Amino acid sequence: xxATPSPSHGPADGSDGAPDxxxxxxxxxxSPVSRRRLLGAVGAGAAVxxxxxxxxxxxxxxxxxxxxxxxxxxxPRAATVDFRGAHQAGIATPSQDRLCFATFDVAxxxxxxxxxxxxxxxxxxxxxxTLGRQVPGGEGDLNTPPxxxxxxxxxxxxxxxxxxxxxxxxxxxxxxxxxxxxSALKPLPALPGENLDPAVTGGDLCxxxxxxxxxxxxxxxxxxxxxxxxxxxxxxxxxxxxRTSSTSPQQATPRNLMGFKDGTRNIDARDEKVxxxxxxxxxxxxxxxxxxxxxxxxxxxxxxxxxxxxxRLGDQQDVFGRYKSSGAPLTGHGEFxxxxxxxxxxxxxxxxxxxxxxxxxxxxNKGLRILRRGYxxxxxxxxxxxxxxxxxxxxxxxxxxxxFVTLQRVLGAHDALNEYIQHIGSGVFAVPPGLAxxxxxxxQLFG
Amino acid sequence: xxATPSPSHGPADGSDGAPDxxxxxxxxxxSPVSRRRLLGAVGAGAAVxxxxxxxxxxxxxxxxxxxxxxxxxxxPRAATVDFRGAHQAGIATPSQDRLCFATFDVAxxxxxxxxxxxxxxxxxxxxxxTLGRQVPGGEGDLNTPPxxxxxxxxxxxxxxxxxxxxxxxxxxxxxxxxxxxxSALKPLPALPGENLDPAVTGGDLCxxxxxxxxxxxxxxxxxxxxxxxxxxxxxxxxxxxxRTSSTSPQQATPRNLMGFKDGTRNIDARDEKVxxxxxxxxxxxxxxxxxxxxxxxxxxxxxxxxxxxxxRLGDQQDVFGRYKSSGAPLTGHGEFxxxxxxxxxxxxxxxxxxxxxxxxxxxxNKGLRILRRGYxxxxxxxxxxxxxxxxxxxxxxxxxxxxFVTLQRVLGAHDALNEYIQHIGSGVFAVPPGLAxxxxxxxQLFG
Numbered sequence: 029x030x031a032t033p034s035p036s037h038g039p040a041d042g043s044d045g046a047p048d049x050x051x052x053x054x055x056x057x058x059s060p061v062s063r064r065r066l067l068g069a070v071g072a073g074a075a076v077x078x079x080x081x082x083x084x085x086x087x088x089x090x091x092x093x094x095x096x097x098x099x100x101x102x103x104p105r106a107a108t109v110d111f112r113g114a115h116q117a118g119i120a121t122p123s124q125d126r127l128c129f130a131t132f133d134v135a136x137x138x139x140x141x142x143x144x145x146x147x148x149x150x151x152x153x154x155x156x157x158t159l160g161r162q163v164p165g166g167e168g169d170l171n172t173p174p175x176x177x178x179x180x181x182x183x184x185x186x187x188x189x190x191x192x193x194x195x196x197x198x199x200x201x202x203x204x205x206x207x208x209x210x211s212a213l214k215p216l217p218a219l220p221g222e223n224l225d226p227a228v229t230g231g232d233l234c235x236x237x238x239x240x241x242x243x244x245x246x247x248x249x250x251x252x253x254x255x256x257x258x259x260x261x262x263x264x265x266x267x268x269x270x271r272t273s274s275t276s277p278q279q280a281t282p283r284n285l286m287g288f289k290d291g292t293r294n295i296d297a298r299d300e301k302v303x304x305x306x307x308x309x310x311x312x313x314x315x316x317x318x319x320x321x322x323x324x325x326x327x328x329x330x331x332x333x334x335x336x337x338x339x340r341l342g343d344q345q346d347v348f349g350r351y352k353s354s355g356a357p358l359t360g361h362g363e364f365x366x367x368x369x370x371x372x373x374x375x376x377x378x379x380x381x382x383x384x385x386x387x388x389x390x391x392x393n394k395g396l397r398i399l400r401r402g403y404x405x406x407x408x409x410x411x412x413x414x415x416x417x418x419x420x421x422x423x424x425x426x427x428x429x430x431x432f433v434t435l436q437r438v439l440g441a442h443d444a445l446n447e448y449i450q451h452i453g454s455g456v457f458a459v460p461p462g463l464a465x466x467x468x469x470x471x472q473l474f475g
Numbered sequence: 476x477x478a479t480p481s482p483s484h485g486p487a488d489g490s491d492g493a494p495d496x497x498x499x500x501x502x503x504x505x506s507p508v509s510r511r512r513l514l515g516a517v518g519a520g521a522a523v524x525x526x527x528x529x530x531x532x533x534x535x536x537x538x539x540x541x542x543x544x545x546x547x548x549x550x551p552r553a554a555t556v557d558f559r560g561a562h563q564a565g566i567a568t569p570s571q572d573r574l575c576f577a578t579f580d581v582a583x584x585x586x587x588x589x590x591x592x593x594x595x596x597x598x599x600x601x602x603x604x605t606l607g608r609q610v611p612g613g614e615g616d617l618n619t620p621p622x623x624x625x626x627x628x629x630x631x632x633x634x635x636x637x638x639x640x641x642x643x644x645x646x647x648x649x650x651x652x653x654x655x656x657x658s659a660l661k662p663l664p665a666l667p668g669e670n671l672d673p674a675v676t677g678g679d680l681c682x683x684x685x686x687x688x689x690x691x692x693x694x695x696x697x698x699x700x701x702x703x704x705x706x707x708x709x710x711x712x713x714x715x716x717x718r719t720s721s722t723s724p725q726q727a728t729p730r731n732l733m734g735f736k737d738g739t740r741n742i743d744a745r746d747e748k749v750x751x752x753x754x755x756x757x758x759x760x761x762x763x764x765x766x767x768x769x770x771x772x773x774x775x776x777x778x779x780x781x782x783x784x785x786x787r788l789g790d791q792q793d794v795f796g797r798y799k800s801s802g803a804p805l806t807g808h809g810e811f812x813x814x815x816x817x818x819x820x821x822x823x824x825x826x827x828x829x830x831x832x833x834x835x836x837x838x839x840n841k842g843l844r845i846l847r848r849g850y851x852x853x854x855x856x857x858x859x860x861x862x863x864x865x866x867x868x869x870x871x872x873x874x875x876x877x878x879f880v881t882l883q884r885v886l887g888a889h890d891a892l893n894e895y896i897q898h899i900g901s902g903v904f905a906v907p908p909g910l911a912x913x914x915x916x917x918x919q920l921f922g
Contacts, residue, residue: 170788170792171789173785179717179732182730261861264856283625283628408714414710416709
């Protein structure tokens with residue numbers, strides 16, 4: 029996280045604060061003409077005229093202080109997060125407020141070269157957008173489509189991070205990547221209680237865009253999708269409207285759509301030792317190119333909100349093993365008090381045997397931990413039942429997906445929460461490490 | 476808009492700043508017990524025990540500074556908007572950044588008394604939530620469901636407004652309201668080019684919740700839906716992730732998902748004379764009870780983003796009649812320059828004849844104006860085509876829906892924009908005036 033002031037989405041050339049470059053004529057004319065008319069009149073000279081008039085096509089700069097220029101959690105909205113580094117941003121980065129997540133399949137017929145070129149293009153676009161700049165492109169003129177779709181112009185970078193991941197299918201025989209498959213990357217096995225919809229499951233690639241402004245996150249995914257036209261096909265996309273995890277105790281713990289604080293015992297992503305043990309892929313991985321990366325597991329978890337909302341407070345608290353108000357464990361008084369899983373009252377455990385925090389606790393899972401980074405979502409109203417559709421779009425990072433599988437086998441079979449939730453979507457992706465200066469995702473993947 | 480400091484969603488009793496009331500034991504116990512265990516032990520005395528332990532069930536208060544405590548557009552997130560007044564909030568209120576909009580049908584079998592009671596309940600809940608308080612309820616204990624679903628606890632009020640409207644169907648013979656039907660309230664006629672999906676069209680009632688935090692807006696709709704269980708059935712719901720209109724030139728004009736500034740010539744909602752002429756229902760209305768109210772027209776407008784993004788800049792600008800970068804009309808230099816619809820170049824109008832701003836301009840529609848208050852939405856990926864689904868959830872207020880019908884007959888037939896958009900959802904609602912002290916929506920509607 030840098031304190032780089034970057035007040036609004038500016039020109040693609042990085043000339044922050046430079047004079048606005050617009051396609052309008054620079055001086056008033058007695059009989060104003062639009063650029064199109066002018067270009068139409070000069071006919072074949074259009075490209076030349078366009079160049080002479082400036083790089084208007086790509087430079088939708090603005091000096092506006094647009095909507096959503098606010099400062100979440102004390103961070104200025106204009107702040108940017110470093111795109112390059114040892115690890116990709118968007119994992120240890122303090123959770124931004126909003127999410128746009130999408131997966132893509134490589135289009136039939138697209139080649140290894142096509143994919144490599146796209147990943148190079150995506151790198152440049154993602155880096156520019158995280159700096160609050162527009163998608164870079166050609167010279168730009170009235171006769172070509174704009175290189176950036178424009179809806180983030182005037183908005184601040186909003187701590188945007190763009191994180192890429194690769195699904196198991198990418199390492200089949202299509203692109204010569206079989207020999208580079210990260211060793212733990214394979215489809216997740218069937219897990220207890222899940223009911224997966226193929227329409228929100230899987231994908232050859234995933235993009236996680238997080239920002240404090242949802243329009244900034246949406247814009248990032250949309251523009252990558254646009255650049256991918258002909259090479260990748262969008263498979264599914266989720267908008268997350270409220271974060272449900274903190275990645276640092278310095279952030280207030282948010283509440284999920286069950287009204288409970290979620291992620292109180294999440295990994296503190298500032299703790300490099302813990303991150304090294306549980307989240308980052310280390311020296312044990314034979315594929316050197318993914319060391320310093322991680323695995324991303326996504327689960328779309330539908331909440332049966334109507335049923336939950338009719339459950340009594342005492343039972344809700346027993347399901348989680350925590351007080352709803354403070355988030356304290358049922359054996360404690362403060363949110364961060366360690367749960368006492370041995371405490372009994374009247375012969376029964378105070379934190380019930382099937383409660384979520386007991387089953388998920390590292391103490392009860394041989395120290396197993398994962399870094400959660402989820403968001404609340406809604407799909408509106410169920411047309412059949414009239415029920416409100418929504419829940420948790422769960423994202424977690426870990427140094428092998430086996431951690432999630434182990435945990436979910438326990439939770440899926442025994443968690444009292446299962447009466448009120450169902451896993452309806454799923455994804456697993458290898459997340460490469462961060463890029464060094466001059467490197468791009470294409471060269472990183474293909475070596 | 477008041478400057479009332481209301482730092483977070485607090486207790487339902489309105490005791491802002493009072494000590495946190497939680498269901499936890501107030502003092503440490505050597506062998507901690509959960510409330511449920513204690514209540515379980517006392518059996519039939521549970522309700523009494525619950526009361527003795529305090530109003531924990533409804534009082535999910537917190538002193539956290541939660542996520543999303545930012546200050547959009549210079550307004551403190553903690554700010555509240557007055558719920559009562561001559562007009563409902565959420566119309567002339569400076570547009571908040573995010574929206575949750577839902578419509579409901581009255582459930583089969585629900586009576587006039589049921590509906591009146593629900594509207595009274597909704598009033599109290601809506602007013603509490605706009606103050607950043609929880610939904611008020613009974614005494615609350617572990618043996619009853621919480622009165623508030625809890626996910627906004629710890630979030631600031633975010634300038635939440637909750638605006639109610641009534642559809643034409645409500646004034647049929649079910650509830651004895653036929654004699655109180657607002658005179659201009661009837662279903663919209665078929666309009667050119669629309670392709671309406673019944674699943675996102677119509678409704679007996681609508682609720683528009685606007686806030687600078689999407690979770691606060693979602694929470695408001697969800698809790699009204701919960702209170703309506705058995706009396707109303709949700710019909711459809713939309714989340715708007717970015718506002719596309721300003722209601723005051725003091726707000727920066729936002730951009731829609733076509734990347735253009737939208738609503739530059741919108742009504743300045745601070746201008747009472749203009750609002751009186753175009754937006755508020757006046758003395759001409761025989762139904763006194765809706766004078767000071769308005770009509771809300773909603774249109775879910777799908778954008779063909781893939782096609783749009785491949786259109787060249789010159790054509791995009793001709794479609795709107797404005798420069799994409801600055802938002803200036805093609806005949807001007809600044810966003811707020813008045814368009815010169817007479818200007819020609821090479822024998823053709825500079826602002827093309829089928830351009831959106833020419834067709835929509837008051838000058839070309841006998842002075843007709845409406846107050847726009849729309850938001851961008853997305854529905855993810857089209858499973859059939861792989862296209863990105865999304866566009867504009869258009870909301871406008873006016874003193875008769877005929878204004879919209881007149882305008883849309885022109886736009887739907889001739890607007891160059893029609894190549895890239897389609898109206899796929901629709902709603903029309905009479906919006907009653909604001910509530911006086913002690914009044915509620917039930918008594919206001921039924922008289």
